[in-house]
Amino acid sequence: MNGFVVASRNGELGIGAAIEVLRRGGSALDAVEAGTRLVEASEADTSVGRGGLPNVLGEVELDASIMDGSTRAAGAVGAVRDYQHAITLARRVMEDLPHVTLAGPGAERFAAALGMDRTTLLTxxxxxxxxxxxxxxxxxxxxxxxxxxxxxxxxxxxxxxxxxxxxxxLDPNRNTGTVNFIARDQDGHIASAVSTSGWEWKHPGRLGDTPLIGAGNYADDRYGAATCTGHGEVTTRCGTARSVVLYLKLGMSLVDSLTEAALDTETLDDPQSGGIEILAVDRDGGYAAVITGADRAEQDATFVHQSTDMAEFAVLPRRLISAEAPPKPR
Structure with missing residues (x-):
C-alpha cells in the first residue's frame, strides 16, 4: 500500500518532509508532525508559527492539534506564546498527559517542563x-x-x-490561514494535524477550531479524516471536521460528506461563514477538498497531494460548495 499526504496549499512547504517519513516506513502521525513543523518554522507563512500575525496586542499566540486515527488519541494546545512548534507540544500532550487540551500559561508551563526552546514568534x-x-x-x-x-x-x-x-x-471579510496535513501510511493508518496563529488581531486568549477536536480536526481509521481552515467560530459551531467523518461512517461518499458538512456551515446567519475550507480523506485512500462561498472561484483555492511513488507534489483545485451555487454534477 502506497502512503500519501494531502495538505492545504501552504503545506507545500512541508509535504516533502512528510512524504520522506512515509518512504522510510514511518507512521502517518510522524509524517503529519514533520510536515507541520516545517511550516511552523517558516517566516514566509504569516498564518502559522514564527512570523504569524499577532493578536490585538501585537502578541503571537499559536493553536495546534494532532490526532491518531488508529486509536483516536488526540492532543491540542491553544493560545501558546513563545514556543514555535505548537504541533509537537500538542503531540506531547497526547502522549504524556491524561488530557486532550492545554491552553495559555498551562500549555507554556508544560512546554518549559519538556525543555522546549523558547523563541520570539513576532518577527x-x-x-x-x-x-x-x-x-x-x-x-x-x-x-x-x-x-x-x-x-x-x-x-x-x-x-x-x-x-x-x-x-x-478585526476584518470579517479576510479569510484566515491555517496549515492542514492528513497522511495515510503503508499500514493504512491515518493521522491529521492542524496548526495556526489564528485570526489576526484577535482578542488575547481566543481559540478557534484548530485546538478543538471535532471542530477543526478529526481522524478515525475506520472511516477517514477531515481538517478545516477559515473562521474557526463557524466550524466550531458546526462541529465540521467530525461531521465529515460521521457522514462517511453513515455510508456517504467522500464528496457528498464534504458537501453536506460545507453546506451546514452556510446555514449559519454569520457573515464569516464564507471561505470555509475542508480537506478530507476516506478509509479507502480517496481524498478531496472544498471551499464554501458563492463569491469564491474554484481556481482561488487549491490543495496539495503527494504519494510515496510520486517525485513531486500535485496542486489540485478545491470544489466550490455554496447554497447559492450548488456543486457541479460529478
Whole structure:
C-alpha cells in the first residue's frame, strides 16, 4: 500500500518532509508532525508559527492539534506564546498527559517542563503589519493607537482595556490561514494535524477550531479524516471536521460528506461563514477538498497531494460548495 499526504496549499512547504517519513516506513502521525513543523518554522507563512500575525496586542499566540486515527488519541494546545512548534507540544500532550487540551500559561508551563526552546514568534515583518493595520483600522483615533502600542507592557494590569478595540481591528471579510496535513501510511493508518496563529488581531486568549477536536480536526481509521481552515467560530459551531467523518461512517461518499458538512456551515446567519475550507480523506485512500462561498472561484483555492511513488507534489483545485451555487454534477 502506497502512503500519501494531502495538505492545504501552504503545506507545500512541508509535504516533502512528510512524504520522506512515509518512504522510510514511518507512521502517518510522524509524517503529519514533520510536515507541520516545517511550516511552523517558516517566516514566509504569516498564518502559522514564527512570523504569524499577532493578536490585538501585537502578541503571537499559536493553536495546534494532532490526532491518531488508529486509536483516536488526540492532543491540542491553544493560545501558546513563545514556543514555535505548537504541533509537537500538542503531540506531547497526547502522549504524556491524561488530557486532550492545554491552553495559555498551562500549555507554556508544560512546554518549559519538556525543555522546549523558547523563541520570539513576532518577527519585524509581522510586527510592522500589525502596526500598519492598527493605524488603518483605528484611523484618526490617536489615543487608541497609543493605548494599543503601550498595552503589551501592561496588559495584565488592564485586562479589559482591549475589548473595545477588537471589533475595530478585526476584518470579517479576510479569510484566515491555517496549515492542514492528513497522511495515510503503508499500514493504512491515518493521522491529521492542524496548526495556526489564528485570526489576526484577535482578542488575547481566543481559540478557534484548530485546538478543538471535532471542530477543526478529526481522524478515525475506520472511516477517514477531515481538517478545516477559515473562521474557526463557524466550524466550531458546526462541529465540521467530525461531521465529515460521521457522514462517511453513515455510508456517504467522500464528496457528498464534504458537501453536506460545507453546506451546514452556510446555514449559519454569520457573515464569516464564507471561505470555509475542508480537506478530507476516506478509509479507502480517496481524498478531496472544498471551499464554501458563492463569491469564491474554484481556481482561488487549491490543495496539495503527494504519494510515496510520486517525485513531486500535485496542486489540485478545491470544489466550490455554496447554497447559492450548488456543486457541479460529478
Amino acid at each position: 519585524p515583518a509581522s510586527r510592522e503589519l500589525w502596526r500598519t493595520h492598527m493605524v488603518e483600522r483605528l484611523g484618526g483615533d490617536a489615543e487608541a493607537v497609543r493605548s494599543l502600542l503601550a498595552l503589551p507592557d501592561r496588559a495584565d494590569d488592564e485586562p479589559a482595556a482591549v475589548a473595545g478595540h477588537v471589533r475595530r481591528m
